[in-house]
Amino acid sequence: DAGVIQSPRHEVTEMGQEVTLRCKPISGHDYLFWYRQTMMRGLELLIYFNNNVPIDDSGMPEDRFSAKMPNASFSTLKIQPSEPRDSAVYFCASSFGRTPGANVLTFGAGSRLTVL
Amino acid sequence: AQKVTQAQTEISVVEKEDVTLDCVYETRDTTYYLFWYKQPPSGELVFLIRRNSFDEQNEISGRYSWNFQKSTSSFNFTITASQVVDSAVYFCALSALNSGNTPLVFGKGTRLSVIA
Numbered sequence: 001d002a003g004v005i006q007s008p009r010h011e012v013t014e015m016g017q018e019v020t021l022r023c024k025p026i027s028g029h030d031y032l033f034w035y036r037q038t039m040m041r042g043l044e045l046l047i048y049f050n051n052n053v054p055i056d057d058s059g060m061p062e063d064r065f066s067a068k069m070p071n072a073s074f075s076t077l078k079i080q081p082s083e084p085r086d087s088a089v090y091f092c093a094s095s096f097g098r099t100p101g102a103n104v105l106t107f108g109a110g111s112r113l114t115v116l
Numbered sequence: 117a118q119k120v121t122q123a124q125t126e127i128s129v130v131e132k133e134d135v136t137l138d139c140v141y142e143t144r145d146t147t148y149y150l151f152w153y154k155q156p157p158s159g160e161l162v163f164l165i166r167r168n169s170f171d172e173q174n175e176i177s178g179r180y181s182w183n184f185q186k187s188t189s190s191f192n193f194t195i196t197a198s199q200v201v202d203s204a205v206y207f208c209a210l211s212a213l214n215s216g217n218t219p220l221v222f223g224k225g226t227r228l229s230v231i232a
Contacts, residue, residue: 045219048219
């Protein structure tokens with residue numbers, strides 16, 4: 001298996017632009033997570049899905065952020081409009097099992113976003 | 117609420133030294149899982165170990181060992197005879213299953229530098 005695949009690996013954009021990050025989870029995994037990593041706040045859970053359905057989006061910072069999972073093999077995290085404080089590394093992870101807390105997460109390589 | 121504290125922000129050791137990374141957790145749940153992940157300079161997060169709250173046996177895997185002590189709410193990680201390839205950021209994480217089966221909450225990480 002190719003693992004969790006994220007794109008783009010690096011994105012540099014200007015404030016106000018729309019940013020779309022993409023994730024392909026491991027085939028057969030039924031949970032998908034989006035995390036954000038910054039120096040100040042560490043790794044924060046933004047949202048997670050189970051069988052393509054959003055379960056908890058309480059970590060999404062504000063309405064500028066949205067995430068979708070139209071099918072089992074694809075998810076997007078969109079920021080519109082982007083702001084400099086959104087600069088971070090965004091990780092997608094997937095797992096398999098009945099209890100998301102007990103499952104081992106497999107992470108993608110991350111998407112490093114820089115908003116100027 | 118769940119919380120993970122990794123008090124050591126950065127540690128620097130000389131190759132072949134032993135090093136222990138501390139992790140203290142907080143939860144009111146009786147059923148929970150603890151994890152360690154490694155983030156090498158390449159950026160991806162790699163799973164190292166998972167422990168559930170009912171299994172306090174220490175674990176050894178090659179040069180790595182983990183000491184789980186419920187009495188002190190700690191799950192410390194020791195690398196014996198450290199090597200340069202061990203240089204990475206190490207994250208301790210917790211998920212508690214009684215209160216809603218929440219996904220992982222990560223500590224802020226400890227950056228380990230092993231100098232040749």
